[in-house]
Amino acid sequence: MTRLQSAFAKGHPALVCFVTAGDGPTPAILDALVEGGADVIELGMPFTDPMADGPAIQKANLRALAAGITTSTIFKLAAEFRVRHPEVPLVLMGYANPMITRGPQWFADQCADAGVDGVICVDIPPEEDGELGPYLREKGISLIRLATPTTDVARLPAVLDGSSGFLYYVSVAGITGKQSAALASIEEAVTRIKQTAQIPVAVGFGVRTPEQAGPIARVADGVVVGSAFIDLIAQHGDDAAGPVRELATALAGAVHSARKELA
Amino acid sequence: MTIKTPNSFRNQPNESGHFGQFGGRYVAETLMPLILDLEAEYRKAKTDPSFQAEFDDLLEHYVGRPSPLYFAPRLTEELGGAQIWLKRDELNHTGAHKINNCVGQILLAIRMGKTRIIAETGAGQHGVATATVCARFGLPCVIFMGATDVARQAPNVFRMKLLGAEVVPVTAGAATLKDAMNEALRDWVANVHDTFYIIGTAAGPHPYPELVRDFQSVIGREARAQLLSRTGRLPDLLVASIGGGSNSIGLFHPFLDDPTVKMLGVEAAGHGLDKLHAASLAGGRPGILHGNKTYLLQDEDGQILEGHSISAGLDYPGIGPEHAWLKENGRVDYTSVTDTEALAGFQLLCRTEGIIPALEPAHAIAALQKVAPTMDKDAIIIANLCGRGDKDIFAVAEHLGVSL
Numbered sequence: 001m002t003r004l005q006s007a008f009a010k011g012h013p014a015l016v017c018f019v020t021a022g023d024g025p026t027p028a029i030l031d032a033l034v035e036g037g038a039d040v041i042e043l044g045m046p047f048t049d050p051m052a053d054g055p056a057i058q059k060a061n062l063r064a065l066a067a068g069i070t071t072s073t074i075f076k077l078a079a080e081f082r083v084r085h086p087e088v089p090l091v092l093m094g095y096a097n098p099m100i101t102r103g104p105q106w107f108a109d110q111c112a113d114a115g116v117d118g119v120i121c122v123d124i125p126p127e128e129d130g131e132l133g134p135y136l137r138e139k140g141i142s143l144i145r146l147a148t149p150t151t152d153v154a155r156l157p158a159v160l161d162g163s164s165g166f167l168y169y170v171s172v173a174g175i176t177g178k179q180s181a182a183l184a185s186i187e188e189a190v191t192r193i194k195q196t197a198q199i200p201v202a203v204g205f206g207v208r209t210p211e212q213a214g215p216i217a218r219v220a221d222g223v224v225v226g227s228a229f230i231d232l233i234a235q236h237g238d239d240a241a242g243p244v245r246e247l248a249t250a251l252a253g254a255v256h257s258a259r260k261e262l263a
Numbered sequence: 264m265t266i267k268t269p270n271s272f273r274n275q276p277n278e279s280g281h282f283g284q285f286g287g288r289y290v291a292e293t294l295m296p297l298i299l300d301l302e303a304e305y306r307k308a309k310t311d312p313s314f315q316a317e318f319d320d321l322l323e324h325y326v327g328r329p330s331p332l333y334f335a336p337r338l339t340e341e342l343g344g345a346q347i348w349l350k351r352d353e354l355n356h357t358g359a360h361k362i363n364n365c366v367g368q369i370l371l372a373i374r375m376g377k378t379r380i381i382a383e384t385g386a387g388q389h390g391v392a393t394a395t396v397c398a399r400f401g402l403p404c405v406i407f408m409g410a411t412d413v414a415r416q417a418p419n420v421f422r423m424k425l426l427g428a429e430v431v432p433v434t435a436g437a438a439t440l441k442d443a444m445n446e447a448l449r450d451w452v453a454n455v456h457d458t459f460y461i462i463g464t465a466a467g468p469h470p471y472p473e474l475v476r477d478f479q480s481v482i483g484r485e486a487r488a489q490l491l492s493r494t495g496r497l498p499d500l501l502v503a504s505i506g507g508g509s510n511s512i513g514l515f516h517p518f519l520d521d522p523t524v525k526m527l528g529v530e531a532a533g534h535g536l537d538k539l540h541a542a543s544l545a546g547g548r549p550g551i552l553h554g555n556k557t558y559l560l561q562d563e564d565g566q567i568l569e570g571h572s573i574s575a576g577l578d579y580p581g582i583g584p585e586h587a588w589l590k591e592n593g594r595v596d597y598t599s600v601t602d603t604e605a606l607a608g609f610q611l612l613c614r615t616e617g618i619i620p621a622l623e624p625a626h627a628i629a630a631l632q633k634v635a636p637t638m639d640k641d642a643i644i645i646a647n648l649c650g651r652g653d654k655d656i657f658a659v660a661e662h663l664g665v666s667l
């Protein structure tokens with residue numbers, strides 16, 4: 001089993017946590033997420049033009065770039081994380097240009113060397129898969145795709161084709177940090193997707209609190225939380241690790257036990 | 264380097280929306296189904312005579328086409344070389360070529376049943392043109408404009424508001440055109456169900472570069488017919504300024520398969536190519552932004568750099584993908600002129616022809632100053648005068664040290 005497969009085979013839904021690389025004390029923040037109970041880490045690669053992100057993550061991107069984050073530093077952060085946490089899957093999430101700028105082969109090689117388990121690229125749809133997908137798959141790195149409320153039944157197989165690890169269901173047609181979708185519509189969508197998908201389905205966008213995450217974890221294989229952590233990091237800066245650990249702990253409690261309450 | 268010459272330069276993009284290695288559809292999944300719908304609808308519209316008839320009718324009676332092709336005798340004499348002819352798209356309703364594309368896109372939006380229009384704008388010309396067609400068709404309109412541009416293009420902001428549009432100042436990033444485009448894309452993802460995004464240049468995800476080019480190609484088709492009927496021959500050279508590349512591709516495309524016609528695209532060299540500028544072909548390299556693969560100003564990590572030009576309409580760190588392709592296959596030549604040279608071109612046209620150009624085509628005029636004198640007196644150049652200068656007189660006054 002790969003690290004990503006194991007993360008979704010623990011007998012409880014997975015908590016997936018997103019933070020932006022280079023925004024705040026990243027190594028301490030990543031450790032805090034793991035200590036709090038995160039099952040999968042998504043490490044955002046900052047980009048000057050984060051078109052799919054709301055104000056919170058946009059600002060985090062710009063803060064990280066202003067603080068001097070580079071692609072090589074991100075791979076160093078990932079490699080060091082892998083040494084400290086041999087079992088916790090780490091996924092890089094970001095936009096196409098920083099990923100392909102030195103060529104997709106270079107990027108896939110770097111991911112493999114740093115022990116990165118998967119890549120989410122917001123702006124490479126299945127139609128443009130050749131830009132990155134084949135290089136990642138060849139190295140055994142999961143290409144994790146996004147499905148959205150506009151991805152209909154006819155299109156879903158194309159989205160799933162060539163993707164692995166998990167499917168990231170974006171519960172709202174919109175940008176990160178905005179309102180969360182109604183639980184009923186999430187449930188309907190996840191049920192529909194799981195009829196086709198052979199891989200776990202994690203739900204994200206707009207999930208901020210344990211109260212929101214728990215009910216979603218009853219229907220989905222995983223819950224993704226991002227902007228809520230970013231807000232804490234914006235607020236606490238160098239001292240963010242503590243508050244991040246607290247939020248992760250509370251979210252993990254809700255997500256991991258969601259189905260027990262049900263039973 | 265050997266370049267394989269295609270049979271035709273006019274049959275791009277391919278089925279997947281690529282111009283060679285450029286173009287494509289690099290968008291978030293939420294937008295992908297809509298982009299595919301748009302493409303399907305555009306294919307239908309393209310072969311629907313009633314769509315074409317409505318487009319042509321609006322261009323004639325609302326926009327005021329055909330625009331004149333004007334022989335510029337005193338400019339020709341002053342430069343002392345080739346005959347210079349100006350394609351007068353600055354005489355269009357709203358004062359620039361942008362309206363050609365907006366008329367086409369709003370007809371598409373209506374065909375698709377969309378009830379809300381958004382657009383990005385830099386100089387404000389595309390914003391004004393979009394607000395104009397929205398007023399004409401009674402659709403609500405939201406224009407995203409970088410806060411920096413809102414400040415330097417105040418008259419156009421007021422025009423948009425008069426026309427009933429909501430103007431949203433964008434403070435993200437450097438608060439210019441690329442940031443306005445990011446914000447428009449964010450709005451679009453959240454409102455795909457009812458919203459049509461009228462992109463203002465021949466860039467963005469497929470099919471935008473193709474459809475914007477097709478709507479703007481009226482410029483080149485008219486110019487070709489006009490020159491043939493007046494002189495019985497084709498031009499030797501076409502010259503046009505490039506922001507995203509819509510006025511230039513509109514002029515060039517109908518001539519691409521005429522091997523004797525040379526073409527020159529003029530990028531904005533700002534303070535100079537070794538300083539801050541907006542010349543993506545001269546100073547950039549291929550990358551992915553705003554839905555397409557093309558030449559971009561970027562650092563070694565692929566972070567996008569801010570462009571700079573005296574002209575807000577050229578101040579964009581990318582360029583339409585068809586130009587990237589035409590550069591690589593060598594069919595079109597590209598050059599760049601600085602802010603200072605553009606200001607000189609601006610004044611030259613005012614003085615010699617009694618025409619106040621926008622700062623964007625002033626870059627084309629500045630390029631003429633370099634190339635026309637090197638050509639024979641019987642050679643013919645057509646330059647695209649794609650916008651008038653009313654919007655720019657304040658900026659020009661400031662640069663010339665005049666307080667109004």
Ligand SMILES: Cc1ncc(COP(=O)(O)O)c(C=O)c1O
Nearest residue numbers: 388506507508509510576623650
């Ligand atoms: C008059 C005029 N010309 C040119 C441009 C640049 O755009 P494009 O290269 O798409 O023609 C603009 C953009 O605002 C403009 O207003």
